[in-house]
Amino acid sequence: MAFKLQINGQPHSIDADGDTPLLWVIRDVLGMTGTKFGCGQALCGACTVHVDGVATRSCVTPIDSLSESQITTIEALETLAHGKALQDAWIELDVPQCGYCQSGQLMSAAALLSDIEQPTDEDIDSAMSGNVCRCGTYQRIRAAIKLASA
Numbered sequence: 001m002a003f004k005l006q007i008n009g010q011p012h013s014i015d016a017d018g019d020t021p022l023l024w025v026i027r028d029v030l031g032m033t034g035t036k037f038g039c040g041q042a043l044c045g046a047c048t049v050h051v052d053g054v055a056t057r058s059c060v061t062p063i064d065s066l067s068e069s070q071i072t073t074i075e076a077l078e079t080l081a082h083g084k085a086l087q088d089a090w091i092e093l094d095v096p097q098c099g100y101c102q103s104g105q106l107m108s109a110a111a112l113l114s115d116i117e118q119p120t121d122e123d124i125d126s127a128m129s130g131n132v133c134r135c136g137t138y139q140r141i142r143a144a145i146k147l148a149s150a
Contacts, residue, residue: 003063007032008076018064022056023047025063026073034074034103038132045131048104049073050080055111057130074103082113082148089144097135105131109145118149 003014007030014025026032026049035058038046042057049058050072077083086109089095096102105128112119112127119127124142133141 003067005063005066005071006069007071008073009070009079014063016063019062021059022049022061022063022066022071023058026058032073032075036100036103038101038104043130043132044101045104045108046101048107048131050107050111053111053114055108055127072107074107077106077110080110080114082110085148086110086113086144089147093140093144093147095137095140095144097133097137101131101133101135105133105141109141109148112145113149119145 001018003016005012005014012030014029016025016029023035023037026035035049036046037059038044040059042060047057047059048055050056051061051066051069072080077087086106090106108128108131112124116123121142124145128141
């Protein structure tokens, strides 16, 4: 079946089953590999994208639920209000270690800053709690979010 999706401001016609997870459309059909597969159960946050500005786990989001939605992936992070500031803060504070989870971390952080411009530690912990970093860079992630919000 054909679906029309708006991804990073561009229209895409996708020929796939309606229950196909958005993650596989982004990665396998469109070739945008910045969004990562982590667990396939929406538990780790590596697959986080924005759907209408809301941080969403793409590994469990079927494409048939997205026909009218605006989808933003890590490839378009710099187009978001705090995207460039987050990228700069991530680099300045050497946030990534292995880097695998970072696209999901950045997308969740961007959603947080679009809702709360000056988040507290509690706000950050709450918004980022669904994102797992196996390398344990949580303190640097929090510091980078605060730097980007300054």
